[in-house]
Amino acid sequence: MDDNSIASVATEAVLKTQDVSWAPSPGRLITYPDFALPPQSMTAIIGPSGSGKTTLLDLLAGLRPPDGGEVSIQGARPKSMGEMSIREFRRENIGIVFQDLRLLEHLSVMENILLPTLLHVRDRVPQLRERAKTLLCRLELDIDCDRPLRYLAGGEKQRVAIVRAILQQPPIVLADEPTGHLDGPTGELVLAELRTLANECGSTILVATHDTSLLSMFDRVIDLASGIVAESN
Numbered sequence: 001m002d003d004n005s006i007a008s009v010a011t012e013a014v015l016k017t018q019d020v021s022w023a024p025s026p027g028r029l030i031t032y033p034d035f036a037l038p039p040q041s042m043t044a045i046i047g048p049s050g051s052g053k054t055t056l057l058d059l060l061a062g063l064r065p066p067d068g069g070e071v072s073i074q075g076a077r078p079k080s081m082g083e084m085s086i087r088e089f090r091r092e093n094i095g096i097v098f099q100d101l102r103l104l105e106h107l108s109v110m111e112n113i114l115l116p117t118l119l120h121v122r123d124r125v126p127q128l129r130e131r132a133k134t135l136l137c138r139l140e141l142d143i144d145c146d147r148p149l150r151y152l153a154g155g156e157k158q159r160v161a162i163v164r165a166i167l168q169q170p171p172i173v174l175a176d177e178p179t180g181h182l183d184g185p186t187g188e189l190v191l192a193e194l195r196t197l198a199n200e201c202g203s204t205i206l207v208a209t210h211d212t213s214l215l216s217m218f219d220r221v222i223d224l225a226s227g228i229v230a231e232s233n
């Protein structure tokens with residue numbers, strides 16, 4: 001693989017993959033199409049269950065290493081970074097919405113949203129608290145923020161996880177089925193909020209989804225079944 005080829009495109013592409021593959025088990029290899037995602041864009045990853053959507057997000061976030069090929073994220077290569085550097089890079093650059101949400105049931109809604117920031121940007125907590133309330137309102141989540149998370153419905157928890165991921169306006173958002181528990185109009189609301197983040201902050205948004213009814217809201221679709229990366233007109 002030509003190392004310079006990744007470095008040159010990485011200046012324009014925030015997320016880039018080349019010849020990436022991952023082996024879930026001996027004798028099985030998932031190979032990913034190459035792509036380069038610019039800032040201020042929204043991309044969907046689609047494909048049947050088990051095709052590797054979650055794995056791709058993990059590879060991009062440096063949560064697991066690829067078995068082949070190269071991932072580049074803002075010009076950095078998770079493969080060549082130590083665990084501490086990857087963690088710090090992730091904290092500063094990537095908002096993640098996990099498929100299983102990874103919220104803490106015994107904490108309140110606001111504590112869940114603020115938890116990742118409490119250790120690192122304590123002085124900004126009052127502003128972030130206000131932004132969290134604004135985002136919850138924009139996602140039509142009219143709830144008591146001091147309520148323990150365990151009392152919320154699945155779709156409400158999902159929106160809490162989304163607010164947590166975009167709270168600090170990260171340059172990159174990786175979202176795994178962020179509309180999976182939501183009805184159609186609420187799903188559209190979530191994607192519209194991600195679009196606002198892309199437009200206002202130049203963020204690069206990548207969303208794994210099964211929901212083909214929402215694909216018109218994306219600039220680009222990566223189909224893992226066909227390997228086709230299709231740009232919208």
Ligand SMILES: Nc1ncnc2c1ncn2[C@@H]1O[C@H](COP(=O)(O)OP(=O)(O)OP(=O)(O)O)[C@@H](O)[C@H]1O
Nearest residue numbers: 023024025047048049050051052053054055056099
């Ligand atoms: N940690 C792991 N170890 C081994 N195999 C794994 C691991 N994680 C996932 N797999 C396997 O890798 C393949 C891809 O899984 P992945 O979760 O990325 O698919 P997906 O497209 O996100 O599926 P879904 O739409 O159901 O969430 C699956 O066959 C899965 O069983």
